[in-house]
Amino acid sequence: MKPSARRGLAAAALLTIAATLTTPATAAPPSPSTGLTGETAAPVTAGLAGESGAPIPSSATGVAASQVPTGRPAGGLPVGGPAPTQPSTSQSLADGLPIGDSDLVETRSSESLGRGVTLTRIVRGTEPAPADQINTTPRGPWVVSVLTIDPRRARGQLQATYGADLARVEKTSELVRGAGAVAGVNASFFTFTANPTYPGEQVGLGIFDGKLLSEPLSDPAEANLLIDAKSNKVLIGHLSWTGKLRNRWTKAELPLEFVNHPPVVPVGEAPGDVVLFTPEFGAATPSGAGVEVVFDRRGCVVRTANTRGTTLTKSQFAVQATGPDTNALLALTTRGCVDRQLAVADQRGRKVQLHKGLYGVTGRYQLTSNGVVVVPPGSGSFFDRNPRTIAGTTRDGKIVLATIDGRQTTSVGTTMTETAAVAKALGLHDSINLDGGGSTAMARADGTLVNHPSGTNGAERAVGDAIVFVPHH
Structure with a gap:
């Protein structure tokens, strides 16, 4: 991946997330095995x-x-939720938070x-x-x-x-x-x-x-x-991850900068982006300058466009390129089918x-x-x-x-x-x-x-994803 590739961030509420993210350099796919903290x-x-x-x-x-809070414990703080069971009270750090x-x-x-x-x-x-002591009070x-x-x-x-x-x-x-x-x-x-x-x-x-x-x-x-x-x-x-397209016939390869992230359209001779899009991204892929190649599930070209933005069926995927990378993508896909090679390590x-x-x-x-x-x-x-x-x-x-x-x-x-x-x-x-x-x-x-969310009047914010526990039926 190009060291200059970036993914922008935004801030919400009082949390400022002002920054750009650098994509890791492309490396050979990691060897098999495992390993993160927790469980073994x-x-x-x-x-x-x-x-x-x-x-x-x-x-x-x-x-x-x-x-949202309905009851009130000692001191008048809202408790909320259904009637509790197994109540307990502690007054020392040994027992409490x-x-x-x-x-x-x-x-x-x-x-x-x-x-x-x-x-x-x-x-x-x-x-x-006190409203003016929220960030400092020890109480x-x-x-x-x-x-x-x-x-x-x-x-x-x-x-x-x-x-x-x-x-x-x-x-x-x-x-x-x-x-x-x-x-x-x-x-x-x-x-x-x-x-x-x-x-x-x-x-x-x-x-x-x-x-x-x-x-x-x-x-x-x-x-x-x-x-x-x-x-x-x-x-x-x-x-970490690595991603690339590989032409099965010519064996030529092209690194991917991102997965499901709108590419940057560079100015002048600055490098562009090569981005993989899947049907899960949205109703359509991002539109704009650059080229876009749509593939079927086998990795064979369905269509090529000299501008970006299209709809995908559930069995298709697309690759967009901007800047100088447009030529590399077109050359890779002129003939033959491609394999997507994504690895996480x-x-x-x-x-x-x-x-x-x-x-x-x-x-x-x-x-x-x-x-x-x-x-x-x-x-x-x-x-x-x-x-x-x-x-x-x-x-x-x-x-x-x-x-x-x-x-x-x-x-x-x-x-x-x-x-x-x-x-x-x-x-x-x-x-x-x-x-x-x-x-x-x-x-x-x-x-x-x-x-009780921190939005006005406890308003809940819409988010990107969630972790849920789904029961067996």
């Missing part, structure tokens, strides 16, 4: 790999699995959403925060919603879903309801306002049912969550097998690794207190999806350091920070929210 190498199928890439995140918004002052009262309530699936609500602190309060899935008991599959297509956005609650899921949370960082035409496009890795639909980035800050739905095993790590270069039932989403920073906090120090709005969405696994293999409400007097949110502390306190051996801010959301099967 073998579980998630022959490995998951990846580099990541680029400056930071976009917003966060999500879906929750219960109703390690954030804020040690004398804060903490209450917890839990309910079963089905065999092996538990929803827990944690409220730490009892007094609303909280904090409201945390925790969805715990025990793969040994739960009857269903953990999956990722993006709705109608990759280009559009939908609310987490709509994605949960549409998937027929027990519950779910928002997942990847996405383009959002950076490209109003394709707001749902993922910024980083996207694997859905074994298909690589968005490539990982080169920025080491990107963290990837891989899910083997068949076994409900989860791996967390940093992946872990940090050790071990190949990740792309198979049905494999899903992958994008986070920004790993929080814990092997039980140790690994999030780096940082400054700026992204590292300040914000709503957060967390995904991870416990040492004994349970899967945890959690949301932390923020930017509200009734729940102030967490810094990146505080988020990692919460993840560790929840017993997450390996965990990552998913999209947060206005995107943070958790929702139930019927689409009702469990948490």
Whole structure:
């Protein structure tokens, strides 16, 4: 890949994601094997790999699995959700979350959403925060919603879903309801306002049912969550990828810059982009200057156009090229059919097998690794207190999806350091920070929210994708 290739990011709410992402250089496809943190190498199928890439995140918004606050604990903070069971109260850090002052009262309530699936609500602190102290107060309060899935008991599959297509956005609650899921949370960082035409496009890795639909980035800050739905095993790590077209007859090859990402039209002699588009991208491929070649499922040319923008059937794919790369694409496809060669690998270069039932989403920073906090120090709005969405696994293999409400007097949110502390306190051996801010959301099967998003009047933001737990029927 060209070092200059870039994928732009946008910011949502108060989280600024101003940056461009550099695509990793093309390399030979990694050798077979596996390896990310969590579970051991073998579980998630022959490995998951990846580099990541680029400056930071976009917003966060999500879906929750219960109703907006209705009850009130001591101190008048909203609790929300159905009547709790198994209540408990603690007043020391030894028993509670390690954030804020040690004398804060903490209450917890839990309910079963089905065999092996538990929803827990944690409220730490009892007094609303002064509006001008949300980002600094040690008194909280904090409201945390925790969805715990025990793969040994739960009857269903953990999956990722993006709705109608990759280009559009939908609310987490709509994605949960549409998937027929027990519950779910928002997942990847996405383009959002950076490209109003394709707001749902993922910024980083996207694997859905074994298909690589968005490539990982080169920025080491990107963290990837891989899910083997068949076994409900989860791996967390940093992946890389390579992609190319290869003419079967001439053996000529052409590297791919991106997967399902609008190419840049260069000025002058600057290099262009070569981008693979699949039918999952949207109603049509991006239009504009350049060339576009459409292929059938065998990789044989269906049509070639001297401008970009077309519709694809479910059995077709397209490759667009801009700038000087247009000539290279036309030369490669003049005669003969092509093979798409996409490979994903872990940090050790071990190949990740792309198979049905494999899903992958994008986070920004790993929080814990092997039980140790690994999030780096940082400054700026992204590292300040914000709503957060967390995904991870416990040492004994349970899967945890959690949301932390923020930017509200009734729940102030967490810094990146505080988020990692919460993840560790929840017993997450390996965990990552998913999209947060206005995107943070958790929702139930019927689409009702469990948490309280930070939008005006608790309004839920539409997002690019979600992680959901779908029961067996």
